[in-house]
């Protein structure tokens with residue numbers, strides 16, 4: 001079953017020429033996000049920058065958006081999201097921004113209207129944390145971090 005939601009999107013003033021997030025194929029998971037930088041931002045190797053997208057959202061409760069890197073930028077230029085996946089909360093009404101870092105060897109220029117990342121919507125279950133004195137036993141127990149071998 002395909003869950004379907006309406007998400008409101010608002011373009012910020014001065015970004016009329018910047019593309020709205022777009023799916024590049026019919027069944028793409030992510031909406032590509034476009035840079036709303038005023039002029040080129042050059043990321044030196046190792047540098048990071050917060051890139052505006054010119055949009056804000058209102059999602060229904062129970063939804064979040066994740067900001068993920070684009071694999072092409074990562075493979076060809078070493079450009080990725082530093083806090084991947086970025087979390088956009090349903091109650092956030094500010095501008096969506098993308099924290100990019102250049103892990104490549106060459107400077108990389110980000111131009112206005114360039115596709116810099118992608119946004120994937122996810123359902124968030126309603127969870128209530130219940131504090132208890134003891135947890136149930138399992139075969140794994142506290143084993144982790146490679147406990148089952150290489």
Ligand SMILES: O=c1ccn([C@H]2C[C@H](O)[C@@H](COP(=O)(O)OP(=O)(O)OP(=O)(O)O)O2)c(=O)[nH]1
Pocket residue numbers: 067083085086087088089090092095096097098099
């Ligand atoms: O890549 C990102 C990550 C976050 N945000 C915005 C939306 C999100 O709802 C808010 C807070 O993000 P997060 O919870 O990851 O950051 P925090 O450091 O915990 O800040 P806060 O104390 O505001 O929650 O910042 C973005 O625009 N882009």
Ligand SMILES: [Mg+2]
Pocket residue numbers: none
């Ligand atoms: Mg937070």
